[in-house]
Amino acid sequence: MTTIDKAPTVQSQRAGTGTRGTRILGTLTIVSMVWLIAFGLGFSPADRDQQEAVRIMYVHVPTIWIAYLAFVVTAVASGFYLFKKSLGWDRLAGASAEVGTVFVALTLIVGALWGRLTWGVFWQWDARLTTTALLFVTYVGYLAVRRLGGTHEQRARRSAVIGLLAVLLIPLVHWSVRLWRSLHQEATVLDPDGDIDMDGLMLFSLFVGVIAFTLFYVWLMLHRTRVMAMEDMMEDRGLDEALASRRREAAMPDSEEN
């Protein structure tokens, strides 16, 4: 019976972090993105007050939804890491925070473009805008802490604590429009009164945006957590090789010193 070499096959090298599942998910994501562009820029009507600027909402609202989702996932995964001590949870937390931070940045930039059209200014030190900027800076800090030196376990433990604390900003951001006098409008869909005062086609376009970005988030998370697992393996391999090299040096006869 012959043995098979365990070296990476050409097929797996080409696939990278992809599987049949991620390819199906990726296709669904692209289809839903096309729908979002068609409804967001084409089929949905102009708003009575915001006019055409409402079309920015179909990307602006889903971006902050994904950021909230990503940071909640980071907090939950951080909690699981502290409980289970499995690095898989830490990688999930880190990957989700990366995606969430990019989405908050997009929320701020796209929101500024919408603000210029609707309010006449790109930025105001308004409660919602300021707390969202604070959320962004906090998670940039979280990602910086993840890059500090130490073992995987040290990285995981300190970032898990920050991940659990940072998520407390989300209720502050969400409720800031009610806690303080704010220029930013209150929630339309997640209105606590349960009354959604929105045109059906507009609501559908927003819904398509949320679905499209959620699919994208799941797809990207699958790939990113796999990349992070390989990065950790490569780091461990490099450390093992460095240790072996040091041991060889230490085991060498003293002749070289003389």
Place this chain on the structure above:
Amino acid sequence: MEDAGFIIGSYVLTFATLALMSWRVLRSGRRLADQIPDEDKYWL
């Protein structure tokens, strides 16, 4: 006309960012997959 620039700009910026993120993750996945044996890839 100014509105169209801001609206289309918002979409272009958003989708370009998503495309860039996707490309970076897929590229690093392919690069690292070359150096890791298949039995260590839990998704295969």
